[in-house]
Amino acid sequence: xxxxxxxxxxxxxxxxxxSVWRSAGDGxxxxxxxxxxxxxxxxxxxxxWIQQNxxxxxxxxxxxxxxxxxxxxxxxxxxxxxxxxxxVRKVLDGNRIEIAPLRNLPVIKDxxxxxxxxxxxxxxxxxxxxxxxxxDDAIEQINPASAPRARADAGIECINCSICYAxxxxxxxxxxxxxxxxxxxxxxxxxxxxxxxAGVILDAVSAxxxxxxxxxxxSCTHACxxxxxxxxxxxxxxxxxAKSFFKRGKA
Amino acid sequence: MIxxxxxxxxxxxxxxxxxxxxxxxxxxxxxxxxxxxxxNAPERLDGFLHWTDYPLVKVxxxxxxxxxxxxxxxxxxxxxxxxxxxxxxxKTLAAAAVGVSLLISGTFFLRAL
Ligand code: SF4
Ligand code: SF4
Ligand code: FES
Numbered sequence: 001x002x003x004x005x006x007x008x009x010x011x012x013x014x015x016x017x018x019s020v021w022r023s024a025g026d027g028x029x030x031x032x033x034x035x036x037x038x039x040x041x042x043x044x045x046x047x048x049w050i051q052q053n054x055x056x057x058x059x060x061x062x063x064x065x066x067x068x069x070x071x072x073x074x075x076x077x078x079x080x081x082x083x084x085x086x087x088v089r090k091v092l093d094g095n096r097i098e099i100a101p102l103r104n105l106p107v108i109k110d111x112x113x114x115x116x117x118x119x120x121x122x123x124x125x126x127x128x129x130x131x132x133x134x135x136d137d138a139i140e141q142i143n144p145a146s147a148p149r150a151r152a153d154a155g156i157e158c159i160n161c162s163i164c165y166a167x168x169x170x171x172x173x174x175x176x177x178x179x180x181x182x183x184x185x186x187x188x189x190x191x192x193x194x195x196x197x198a199g200v201i202l203d204a205v206s207a208x209x210x211x212x213x214x215x216x217x218x219s220c221t222h223a224c225x226x227x228x229x230x231x232x233x234x235x236x237x238x239x240x241x242a243k244s245f246f247k248r249g250k251a
Numbered sequence: 252m253i254x255x256x257x258x259x260x261x262x263x264x265x266x267x268x269x270x271x272x273x274x275x276x277x278x279x280x281x282x283x284x285x286x287x288x289x290x291n292a293p294e295r296l297d298g299f300l301h302w303t304d305y306p307l308v309k310v311x312x313x314x315x316x317x318x319x320x321x322x323x324x325x326x327x328x329x330x331x332x333x334x335x336x337x338x339x340x341x342k343t344l345a346a347a348a349v350g351v352s353l354l355i356s357g358t359f360f361l362r363a364l
Pocket of ligand 3: 062063064065066067068069070071072073082083084085
């Protein structure tokens, strides 16, 4: 089955029909390109081919090409994806692919989005390390099998690609909402024995635009290319906020 | 509206929960208003209840019972998701909410026939 799929692309004499979003500033439109189909071709290969052979002014972003840096995410046929690890044959619609900049972020030019709002929200969610020791203290011993460490581990492989952020309808409807990646990061730090920020994290993520703006629709988890589960992290934050609310009530 | 990034079970569970919630919010005031006839004007209530013999009304009632059930079970799933330790089988639970709701409303429908 998989063999057939790979071969079918190679045998195709028809070039791929690719629509690429072009814009500089406000507005913009899709531009059509014909790109030769190749074996094991990724969506990023297609974009690079256009830039190298058809239009050198096409702007897009990538770095590692192996799914580690998180810079190449785009909307591919309406789904946010990491383009360097998305095979064309997996997403072809007939013979067409539509490639657009990530949703929910301002576009700088063509396929390159301004990621500042995304990273600003990491900071706003206290998704930054809060040290508990100085260099003179002994290093904290972490038991990898402990439950909090397991919860942190489940979320730390995030590559900051913003794919979950692009998939989230709550981000689309509420510009203040911190979004799945920032909240997932806050959750990993909350569970990290080396981080001393549990209180400020809970305050940050329970404020307006925090985790209670999440409607648990799970598009983030569905879209995350690293198979993280921001929806579960957010549910964890909601639980901890409820717990701390009742604790504070008693005190 | 159902754009590609939304085509997954939990997004459908989300939209079903929203729509059933809105539909119930519209229907329930009407429901209680009619019920109030039982106290204030029993003859009018009887007159209205004859209506429920029409097949179309029966189908509509089936729809309402389904909406109510799917909102209850979907809501229980969401409350469990937010309050109980995380369980990984959210899609199964969402499907179960729809399944149980169909069972209940289907039973109601068959009995009403
Ligand atoms: S579960 Fe929450 S964060 Fe994830 S897509 Fe839905 S609303 Fe957004
Ligand atoms: S949680 Fe997943 S989709 Fe979101 S930024 Fe991290 S790696 Fe990307
Ligand atoms: S180029 Fe680095 S993740 Fe795709």
